[in-house]
Amino acid sequence: MKVVVQKVTYSSVTVDGKLINEINNGLNVLVGFTSGDSSKEIDYLVNKIVNLRIFDDENGVMNKSVKDIGGSILLISQFTLYGDASKGNRPSYVKALGGEEASPLYDEMTKKLNDIVPTYTGVFGADMKVVIHNDGPATIIIESK
Numbered sequence: 001m002k003v004v005v006q007k008v009t010y011s012s013v014t015v016d017g018k019l020i021n022e023i024n025n026g027l028n029v030l031v032g033f034t035s036g037d038s039s040k041e042i043d044y045l046v047n048k049i050v051n052l053r054i055f056d057d058e059n060g061v062m063n064k065s066v067k068d069i070g071g072s073i074l075l076i077s078q079f080t081l082y083g084d085a086s087k088g089n090r091p092s093y094v095k096a097l098g099g100e101e102a103s104p105l106y107d108e109m110t111k112k113l114n115d116i117v118p119t120y121t122g123v124f125g126a127d128m129k130v131v132i133h134n135d136g137p138a139t140i141i142i143e144s145k
Contacts, residue, residue: 001041001105002081004030007054007138011074013122014129021120026071027052028132029113032081033097033105041144042105046112049073054138062138072118076130077106099125 005027012022029049050067057063066073079102083091097105103124113119122128 001034001037001045001144002032003045003049003142004078004081005049005052005054005140005142006030006132007135008074008133009135010131010133012131013074013076014131015123015126020122020128021074023072023074023120025069026117027066027073028130028134029073029075030078030081031075031106031109032078033102034082034095035097037097037105037144039108042109042112044144045142046109046116048142049113050116052140054136054140066117072120073113074120074122074130075106075110075113076122076128077102077124 008023008026008028010022010024011028013020027049051065053065054062055064055066055069079093079096082096083093084095085091106124110119110121122130
């Protein structure tokens with residue numbers, strides 16, 4: 001499992017011109033799943049995401065988490081995180097988990113995040129347009145072990 005965590009002042013997701021969800025002051029999280037991913041990897045990454053200290057404290061030091069600031073999360077499924085462009089110019093997505101297997105993991109991750117921090121989603125498998133106002137910019141890539 002791989003996530004790209006971005007500190008945002010605003011983020012939204014649109015499908016077919018319709019606004020699906022939006023957040024202010026929180027995290028935009030792009031998530032990709034691969035073979036062997038399970039609840040164990042989800043638990044590990046949920047813990048990392050909600051406790052990641054990338055928000056400024058009163059001294060301007062990145063020392064607060066999304067939980068600490070009362071922020072929210074926009075969680076977007078993105079199989080292309082497992083794109084491999086090491087050979088040629090057309091990425092291979094063979095390491096990305098198929099939608100039938102990835103969708104329940106995405107739902108589980110959404111629920112577990114939402115139990116801790118308000119979490120909103122896009123539409124799994126849809127052609128989404130995502131607006132990300134990255135704050136800082138601050139972008140952290142985390143992969144499960």
